[in-house]
Amino acid sequence: MREPEYKYTIEIFWSEEDGCFIACVPDLENCAAWGASYEEALAQAHLAVQADLISRRVFGESIPEPRQRVLAQQSMG
Numbered sequence: 001m002r003e004p005e006y007k008y009t010i011e012i013f014w015s016e017e018d019g020c021f022i023a024c025v026p027d028l029e030n031c032a033a034w035g036a037s038y039e040e041a042l043a044q045a046h047l048a049v050q051a052d053l054i055s056r057r058v059f060g061e062s063i064p065e066p067r068q069r070v071l072a073q074q075s076m077g
Contacts, residue, residue: 006053008066010045012038027064028052 012023021038023045025031033048035041056063 006049006063006066008049009069010042010049012041012045023048025049025052027066 008025008027010023010025012021014020015022015034018034020034020036021041023033023035023041025045025048028049031045031048031052033041033044035044053063055061
């Protein structure tokens with residue numbers, strides 16, 4: 001049986017205080033990562049998601065379904 005593929009939203013922003021990019025996964029409580037570049041933060045976030053899901057499976061915790069995010073429309077004009 002194949003494992004389901006979860007696709008979670010990753011929010012990435014620059015933290016002046018920390019001097020790096022921070023990547024948060026809102027659907028997975030306390031799942032975050034950081035990197036010196038946007039790309040590094042994204043790659044680290046993917047590893048953090050994998051580790052979070054493995055931990056949940058090992059400890060028998062439920063895995064949250066990804067919530068659909070809707071981006072606000074921006075007017076172009």
